[in-house]
Amino acid sequence: MVKVLFVCLGNICRSPTAEGVFRTIVEDAGLSDVISVDSAGTSGWHIGDPPDSRGQQAAAGRGYDLSAQRARQVAANDFDTFDYIIGMDSRNLADLSSMAPPASRVKVSMFLQFAPETGQREVPDPYYGGDDGFDAVLDLVEAASRGLLEDIRTRHL
Ligand code: 4NP
Numbered sequence: 001m002v003k004v005l006f007v008c009l010g011n012i013c014r015s016p017t018a019e020g021v022f023r024t025i026v027e028d029a030g031l032s033d034v035i036s037v038d039s040a041g042t043s044g045w046h047i048g049d050p051p052d053s054r055g056q057q058a059a060a061g062r063g064y065d066l067s068a069q070r071a072r073q074v075a076a077n078d079f080d081t082f083d084y085i086i087g088m089d090s091r092n093l094a095d096l097s098s099m100a101p102p103a104s105r106v107k108v109s110m111f112l113q114f115a116p117e118t119g120q121r122e123v124p125d126p127y128y129g130g131d132d133g134f135d136a137v138l139d140l141v142e143a144a145s146r147g148l149l150e151d152i153r154t155r156h157l
């Protein structure tokens with residue numbers, strides 16, 4: 001099993017979107033039994049909360065159902081469990097580096113590394129902006145999800 005964990009700050013906007021989109025792409029590729037998908041937040045601010053309703057609505061408009069997801073915080077054992085830990089912005093990466101146990105060897109990646117064609121480095125936080133921020137997140141997440149699946153196919157399958 002190849003295990004993927006998407007991480008953002010709150011686990012209610014960007015990483016649940018990534019989880020929902022990437023899970024759908026994995027299912028459509030017939031790879032659900034070899035790739036598992038999860039998400040978490042570096043903060044504990046929204047533990048137990050469903051994804052932001054604006055994000056759920058934008059995702060539903062493209063056929064992704066995020067409604068069953070609930071926020072959790074990154075845990076120390078995630079660094080042993082997952083093959084890919086993928087942050088959305090440089091703050092997530094810095095926070096993950098400081099949370100990683102010293103012996104941890106999992107590589108932490110920036111999600112948009114898998115979508116160089118977007119010309120962007122970070123998935124911008126849509127929390128304090130308008131609804132169009134969630135559509136911009138979806139565009140970036142869909143592009144990077146396709147790139148991530150190709151990376152997994154190349155390295156692991
Ligand atoms: P996320 O967005 O990291 O994409 O889930 C945020 C959600 C909540 C907050 C910040 C960012 N907050 O400050 O509560």
